[in-house]
Amino acid sequence: MIELVCPAGSLPALKAAVDNGADSVYLGFRDATNARNFAGLNFDEAAIAEGIRYAHQRGRKVLLALNTYPQAANWQLWREAVDRAAGAGIDAIILADPGLMEYARNKHPGLRLHLSVQGSATNYEAINFYHEQFGISRAVLPRVLSMQQVEHLIRHVKTEIEVFGFGSLCVMVEGRCALSSYATGESPNTAGVCSPAKAIRWQQTPKGLESRLNGVLIDRYQPDENASYPTLCKGRFEVEGETYYAIEEPASLNTMELLPQLVQMGVKAIKIEGRQRSPAYVAQVTQAWRSAIDACGDGKRRFATHPSWSAALDRVAEGQQHTLGAYHRKWK
Amino acid sequence: MSMLKLALGPVLYYWPRLTMFEFYQQVAESPVDIVYLGEVVCSRRHELRLPDWLDIAALLRDAGKEVVLSTQALIESGAELTTMRKLCEHRDFLVEANDFGAVRNLEGAGFIAGPHLNIYSEPTLAVLARQGARRWVAPLEMDRTAIATLLKTQPAGMESEVFAWGRMPLAFSARCMTARNRNLPKDDCQFSCIDYPDGLIMDTREQKAFLVLNGIQTQSALCCNLVRVMPEMADMGINVLRISPQSRDTLEVVAAFDKVRRGEWQAPHAAVMLEPLAPGGSCDGFWYGQPGMERVA
Numbered sequence: 294m295i296e297l298v299c300p301a302g303s304l305p306a307l308k309a310a311v312d313n314g315a316d317s318v319y320l321g322f323r324d325a326t327n328a329r330n331f332a333g334l335n336f337d338e339a340a341i342a343e344g345i346r347y348a349h350q351r352g353r354k355v356l357l358a359l360n361t362y363p364q365a366a367n368w369q370l371w372r373e374a375v376d377r378a379a380g381a382g383i384d385a386i387i388l389a390d391p392g393l394m395e396y397a398r399n400k401h402p403g404l405r406l407h408l409s410v411q412g413s414a415t416n417y418e419a420i421n422f423y424h425e426q427f428g429i430s431r432a433v434l435p436r437v438l439s440m441q442q443v444e445h446l447i448r449h450v451k452t453e454i455e456v457f458g459f460g461s462l463c464v465m466v467e468g469r470c471a472l473s474s475y476a477t478g479e480s481p482n483t484a485g486v487c488s489p490a491k492a493i494r495w496q497q498t499p500k501g502l503e504s505r506l507n508g509v510l511i512d513r514y515q516p517d518e519n520a521s522y523p524t525l526c527k528g529r530f531e532v533e534g535e536t537y538y539a540i541e542e543p544a545s546l547n548t549m550e551l552l553p554q555l556v557q558m559g560v561k562a563i564k565i566e567g568r569q570r571s572p573a574y575v576a577q578v579t580q581a582w583r584s585a586i587d588a589c590g591d592g593k594r595r596f597a598t599h600p601s602w603s604a605a606l607d608r609v610a611e612g613q614q615h616t617l618g619a620y621h622r623k624w625k
Numbered sequence: 626m627s628m629l630k631l632a633l634g635p636v637l638y639y640w641p642r643l644t645m646f647e648f649y650q651q652v653a654e655s656p657v658d659i660v661y662l663g664e665v666v667c668s669r670r671h672e673l674r675l676p677d678w679l680d681i682a683a684l685l686r687d688a689g690k691e692v693v694l695s696t697q698a699l700i701e702s703g704a705e706l707t708t709m710r711k712l713c714e715h716r717d718f719l720v721e722a723n724d725f726g727a728v729r730n731l732e733g734a735g736f737i738a739g740p741h742l743n744i745y746s747e748p749t750l751a752v753l754a755r756q757g758a759r760r761w762v763a764p765l766e767m768d769r770t771a772i773a774t775l776l777k778t779q780p781a782g783m784e785s786e787v788f789a790w791g792r793m794p795l796a797f798s799a800r801c802m803t804a805r806n807r808n809l810p811k812d813d814c815q816f817s818c819i820d821y822p823d824g825l826i827m828d829t830r831e832q833k834a835f836l837v838l839n840g841i842q843t844q845s846a847l848c849c850n851l852v853r854v855m856p857e858m859a860d861m862g863i864n865v866l867r868i869s870p871q872s873r874d875t876l877e878v879v880a881a882f883d884k885v886r887r888g889e890w891q892a893p894h895a896a897v898m899l900e901p902l903a904p905g906g907s908c909d910g911f912w913y914g915q916p917g918m919e920r921v922a
Contacts, residue, residue: 365771368746391725392748413743416700418709418726425729426752437799442701465843466699469741470796472836474766475845475917478910482743483766507916510829526796526843530835531828532806539827539838540802619799625811 295555296562297586298356298455299579302334302569307344309576311353314583318348319356319387321485321568326374327358328411329568330485341381354384358568360409361485362390372396379404387433388412389468394427407455408432411481413468417449424452431455433564435466436546437619444558453561458548459578459606460566462618464526464541472525477507488524495520504528545610546618549585549598556592574609581605629859629886631879632659632786634869635695635721637794637839639818642672648870649681653688655876656883659865660685661721663695663712667801667840668705669814675711682718695721698741699797699841721762733757740764740788741797745771747778760784760865765793768914769854769861776862784864789851790878791869792824792837792844792904793917802838814840822872823904834905835918848903851912853896853922855885874902896922 299315301307310318321327323335336344341357348355357378363371371393378386379401386404388394389411397406410433414420423429431453434443447454465472467481474480477492492507502514504523511528514520521527521543530539546566548555555563563586565578581602589596607615618624633652636645652660662678662685664670673681682692694712697705706726713720713730722728723739738744738753740762750761761779763772765788776785803825804814824837824844834846851858851866858866868878881899884890890898900907910919 362743362745363748365746365767365774368748390743390746390749391752392746392750395752396748412725414725416706416724416726418700418706418729419724422725422729437699438701439799445703464800465796465798468743469698471764471766471793471917472796472843474911475793475795478914478916480766482764483745509835509918510831510833513830529830531830531832532825532838535806536830539806540798540843541800623810625800 294590295552295560295586297579297582298562298564299575300460300565300568300570301344301575302329302331303572304336304340304344305572306568306570306575307355308347309572310579311348311351313576313579315353315579317354317356317384317562318344319358319564319568320344321358322374322377324370324374325485326361326371328360328409328481328485329358330361331490331569334569338377338381341383345382349382356385356387356407357383358387358409359393360387360389360411362482363393364483368392375401385430391423391427394423394429398427405430408452409468410435410457411468413466415466417446420446420450420452424450431561433457435468436463437466439625440551440554440558440620443555443560443620447559454559455562455564456548456555456560457546458563458565458582460546462541462544462546462616476509476525488522493523542616544616547606547610547615548617548620549582549602549606551617551620552585552589553592553596556589570609577605577609627864629855629863630658630865631656631882631886632661632865632867633657633875633879634788634791634867635661635663635665636870637666637842637844638822638824638872639667639670639672639816639840640822640872641819642677645673646681648875649685651876653685653690655879657690657868657879659691659693661693661695665695665698665723666842667818668697668702668708669816670818670840672819675708679715686718691719693719693721693737695739696723696727698723698739698794699799700724700726701799728753728756731757735759737786738762740794744775747775750775750779750783754780754783758783760786762786762788762867765795766911766917769857769912770914772863773861785862786865786867787851787858787863788849789858789866789868790882791848791871792846793849794842794844795836795917796843798841798843801841802843803840806838826905845908845917846905847908847918848905849909849911849917850896850899850903850907851909852882852885852899853892853909854912855882855892859886871904878902
């Protein structure tokens with residue numbers, strides 16, 4: 294059966310994931326070594342130890358994201374994080390940086406390595422590079438490939454493949470986007486953040502409610518409109534006199550209806566996005582996906598998404614909208 | 626302190642075939658030392674095919690330039706992989722790898738590690754050096770302190786390059802934002818990029834130019850301009866400065882950088898002279914560790 298990989302930004306979220314049927318939970322340390330480096334989020338040593346104990350007692354796995362890029366001045370911090378993770382008894386670490394992969398491979402040969410989505414490997418040649426050089430066991434695919442491309446890729450790699458199933462949608466190739474640092478000085482690659490909260494200002498004006506990122510107007514809302522978090526690629530902008538979501542609407546990715554196809558083409562694991570979300574989100578989404586995966590099985594039986602699962606996901610979706618993203622060719 | 630080399634980056638836009646040939650005729654006579662060639666953004670662009678690129682490469686090599694064939698940054702389809710492999714197999718010219726699939730195919734080839742490989746630290750640069758890289762290009766968002774740190778520990782014989790002029794290629798997507806602007810699907814984009822020789826400006830709702838849509842690539846609306854810090858870059862030991870082509874005045878920009886490196890112009894004077902040639906105005910924030918869109922100097 295396909296593995297359900299769920300996010301945890303805190304110990305309560307981890308427990309919610311485990312209790313609601315996650316096969317694996319992924320998390321990060323409380324620092325810039327992971328791509329969800331948000332205030333009040335993530336795990337210190339004690340919380341990780343407790344999280345691993347809780348998951349392992351119930352036969353589940355814990356994966357640690359170390360998926361930012363070690364920086365020139367202090368790359369040793371990332372190596373220490375690898376050592377700490379290995380010492381804590383983590384089941385796998387999720388890495389983006391080749392130098393760090395090499396270190397992990399040499400220092401902890403028994404430790405399982407996953408290639409992070411931040412590694413932006415969008416083709417099998419790239420994945421095979423990481424596999425041959427560093428022995429990665431699994432690759433997480435960027436959210437840019439169509440179903441056909443995913444299927445083609447799987448036929449040409451020896452590693453397991455994990456894809457995103459649900460959550461906030463990055464329209465850019467992860468690991469290849471410096472838009473956030475262009476506007477704010479901090480990006481996912483360098484600081485583990487995109488459109489960081491500290492750079493955001495909300496202001497009520499005569500023209501409407503405005504969201505700004507380091508002064509740049511990202512969007513403006515009329516009283517009847519739902520305001521969303523001003524991720525800079527999801528605002529409304531003007532191009533040739535027309536105002537629209539020039540890059541991407543604030544929508545959530547939801548691939549549940551594709552589940553049988555994903556299973557049949559050999560996808561090993563489905564990832565739920567949202568380490569920055571609440572334990573209630575994690576519980577709700579995990580439960581819906583657990584039900585769907587159990588109903589789907591080996592992908593050969595008849596499968597339809599149950600209205601109650603969709604309703605649960607709708608309640609937590611960004612902008613209350615869903616998209617199949619790049620899996621659906623026309624989206625591109 | 627050896628003299629900085631000037632490189633012309635790959636043309637990031639979709640220009641008509643004749644424009645491209647005319648452009649590179651002029652480049653052949655310009656003082657640039659290195660020229661990067663090839664389509665790095667979108668495989669649907671077809672004004673020039675591989676034989677055309679190789680003709681241009683030969684022309685430039687005969688003019689004494691170091692020619693580098695650049696691979697596409699975002700490779701998804703089987704056809705794109707085939708194109709990438711053809712470039713990598715072409716051992717007559719150097720190749721710039723812009724993803725790790727290309728790095729795999731260039732093992733031992735003495736390649737250029739491009740700006741999209743995310744080389745932020747010494748151990749990663751060492752991996753690429755072992756694979757055969759002879760020059761690395763700093764990520765766009767890397768600041769001078771980080772670059773200086775990496776230069777101190779870079780492997781012997783390794784060259785370094787910094788993006789010094791042009792609208793910055795900041796992001797790649799599977800989605801084509803230019804086709805989206807025309808409500809066209811990417812697979813039937815009608816090659817709309819050809820209408821925007823410097824990309825399609827995206828303003829905020831306050832009519833402030835913010836980004837530039839260039840097919841599947843998103844660029845800064847402001848032009849990175851580091852001419853002012855050329856002496857500092859030479860002192861740091863940076864070897865190569867990259868100038869990114871734009872539809873107008875590219876060779877004037879090259880000439881100004883050339884005058885500064887030869888000591889004929891002072892850098893601050895060149896900065897003043899180049900300001901009107903910067904599409905959308907200039908910025909230098911990344912160099913100083915600030916938001917990229919800011920102008921510090």
